[in-house]
Amino acid sequence: MSQLVLHSYLNGKFYRGNSPLLKVNDLGLYRAYAVFDYLRSYNKTLFRVENYAERFLFSASEMHIHNPVLKTELVEILHQLNRLTNLPNIGIRLLLTGGYTKDGITPDKSNLIISSEMFQPLVNEQYQKGVKIITENFIRYQPHIKTNNYAHVIKLRKEKKMNDVYDVLYCYRGKVLETSRNNIFIINGNTLVTPQKNILHGVTRKVVLELAQNKFTVEEREISKKELLEAEEVFLTGTTKKVLPVTNINNQLFSKGKIGNKTKELLKLFDSYIQEYK
Template identity: 25%
Template structure:
């Protein structure tokens, strides 16, 4: 039985109980993070915590803990659950109020829930062991504040399920101008003529931590040209390579979108180099 953290207690997961009047349950009013940890070493712990603070601030929820306290919580959960490859899930809501009302209640105490779950062995720069993704595409129908890592994930879940229903692993999204935004649970990169491109940060996409780390590594340790700019649907389909990035995928190569193969339909050489660099430097950011 896994040990979880809930409101100042480390308890068995089957003993964790949250009030049905919690605004996270009633309104999806909360922020979450997923932080990967391999053999006791976190990837991007501080960027994840920084994004957590930014999300809480955007919802007017005070951070319940200091930076040191959050770090201690993450480390203790990993130790208590004694698993080699895990992600720490942190979930913070505004807390419970006796009255259901759309307006933010005053003086609520935030609910803090955290647990670990097992993740696969960390990806390696090897085309033979890499998972080649086949994905669907849809118009992005989510809300217009996707930069907030909200627990209100219904839009993302519905887009993700569309891909699953089509026998795929993800769904890549495009706005009403047919410009790439992101995928339902990932950021997206494309490669064309050795130029690595990804959409710029705005309200349409989540500021992914893996995206952030990968860009920093590529700019510092590679000679590739990097562009953050609007990318059209046509450019995605005509790309030499397409990648998904997330905390649990790292850099995942996409070989097919809907019925269209990406280039030759094989994992590309630039993905191989990007994953090699990411594997080498990811703990430094």
């Protein structure tokens, strides 16, 4: 998870710490009309920065929010922010809002805000023992894009705490989709399966699919809730999670409550890829 803003960027200017405040009539505040993304660095190198930039600009286009920079410019801004921060492992948060509005609904010139933040990885215990999740019947609005509307995620905090779970898995009409902030995979035999539709196509998900090509039979398709609960191994992927084993869903244990060997193999592959990434 991230903490403390170190450096920031607002509409063409860099700042140490937080950038100047937005006016209250920004549509990101008024109507949650904004797109968002988040990436991180490993050993001072931004991880798959081109993929994150592409997704951010795609989200902006899908939400009809004017993007003030080209992809090459955005990538350079991200690199410059990384150089200014000059720490081994940071998170970078991107936000593009609909801009200031005169009537409370009509967009104007967009505001681009980017910040670098301290990054704190998950504790080793979660990778060694796995995490517990529960299911919920829900589908995000326009799940293929990343907006800043996390109202449902925040609302779920109480339910997660009551059930002592790490995350909530969204299912819709009997089909498995994604968790509140991560993609999900199942393993049966030598087959690796992940949902394809009605999800955010995560960058970490993309990397895992690439790494798995020569080790597994890879399938991107619908997964029924029944198939999920009968899976041999389950894991999540995300920018801040890498490959995170799931050992309990709805109080049902997977791999006898231990990390599956194939999930361990994929986590090792991912860690090796990070070490070699430049």
